[in-house]
Amino acid sequence: MSFILILEQVLNGLQFGVMLFLMAAGLTLVFGVMGLINLAHGSLYMVGAFAAAAVAGLTGSFLLALIASLAAAAAAGALVEVTVIRRLYDRDHLDQVLATFALILIFSEGTRWLFGSFPLFLDVPAYLSGPVTLPFGIQYPLYRLAIIAIGLVVGAGLFWLIARTRIGVQIRAGEADREMIAALGVDISKLYTVVFALGAALAGLAGALVGAIQSVQVGMGEPVLILAFVVIVIGGIGSIKGALVGALLVGLTDTLGGVFLPRLFALMLEPADAASLGASLASMLIYILMAAVLLVRPSGLFGGSA
Template sequence: MSMILLAEQVLNGLQLGVMLFVMAAGLTLVFGVMGLINLAHGSLFMIGAFAAAAVAGATGSFLLALAAALAASAAVGALVEVVVIRRLYNRDHLDQVLATFALILIFSEGTRWLFGSFPLFLNIPPYLAGPVSLPGGIEYPMYRLTLIAVGLLIALGLFLLISRTRLGIQIRAGENDREMIAALGVDISRLYTIVFAIGAGLAGLAGALVGAIQSVQVGMGEPVLILAFVVIVIGGIGSIKGALIAALLVGLTDTLGGVLLPALFKQFMEASAATSVGSSLASMAIYILMAVVLIWRPTGLFGARG
């Protein structure tokens, strides 16, 4: 394998990783602060993608499409928290799983009713189209580099929000002792709605950004949701830093595994068999990574020790 191909796959892994972080950051915030298992988080990813595709088709503006995705998913998230999720905080996790799974079905059928069953397409804007020449003779798509930069900026923004703002202090306190901050006069219901809306908005923004490099279709959020759960388990529930590092690990493992493992097995067997075996192992690689991390540290890389 050439060094140029390897470098391109590393960049692909970073791009996948930062988009997984944007998706998983909201999920880990919701679980860490509220203790809520939200299976419908992938549906919010899908809603953001469809909102962006619809607005881009109507206005031709990619930036308006991103704003629409963020606003639509955050608004839907806030509405869902007030109407449905608020009744689940004192219920066990099985009730939360069943209720949020029902939301997946509602959102999927509702989206199909509004937009139809055929995929929509969100075009990359002309100013982000085309390749960029990088050192070493690497030609890499401008849009994917932009995704990496945007994801890292979102990570920085979340870090500043959590560590430097009054809302961030309340969120961190809510993770540790929600009864105490409620006793100190913090409106816990309002805090939960804000946190859920932030998480939903991030999921929708991720859906819009990814929607420009794949088709926008019903059910597109569920595969990403599985990877997001892997990320928060590896990184540690409630940890933004853990989510970022774990997302990058998962992205690089998934991308490099799909290239390196088939190439490795070609040395020992026929090309077709090597591709089949290598691809199968590559699809298992992130789960093997999760198992190894949990054996070493059951609470995740940056989770609180029990």
């Protein structure tokens, strides 16, 4: 186990964490501002990936594909908000869970109907493919580095948007007291649509970026959705900062655990047993992390009251 391997895996974990952050940011924003639990967030991730794959197939341009993913997911998000989600803000969480679960069924089967059951592929563009040499002589895929960079830039942009712009002020005010800002003349329902579409666009971007590493297929959003839930439970629901910290924690724990736990067990057990026990335990590691965080802080690291 060399130093270079560790660094490589840390970078992988960072890349995974940054992707999770793009997913979790939208979820936590929507919950923080509108009080809505949205299971269909993973479907927006899928919409982004499919839009990117379709546009890349037509035009061959990766940049256009990314723009398409943002636009398609934002449009799908806005459409769903206006037709369905809007009616759910005053309902209890059970209704929200059911209605958004129904949306998943509609999105998944609708996508299967449009694109078929076979996975699509989205190629990494030539200018982002191949390895780069980092300090200490590490060879690392350029595309993954680009994902980390894009994720960090988008994350910084989001913090700037929330902290410094007029719409950010309105979002934060909406979190604190929705009646009051409505009384001050902010069109609250338009604000909600914008926030929902923003979260959707981030999920769609994440879907497109990951779609170039993995295959683009129906149901791809659901494992990520549940990880994003773990992230915001750890970080504290409603907190963007919590989502960032939680995402990096989960990304690093999952990646490093998957690589190093089997090796750790190999020091003590037979190779076959070590591999299977290590893999089983590694797959549970982030949930154990979540349970541990909840034991100490039931409302997450940066959460207020639930």
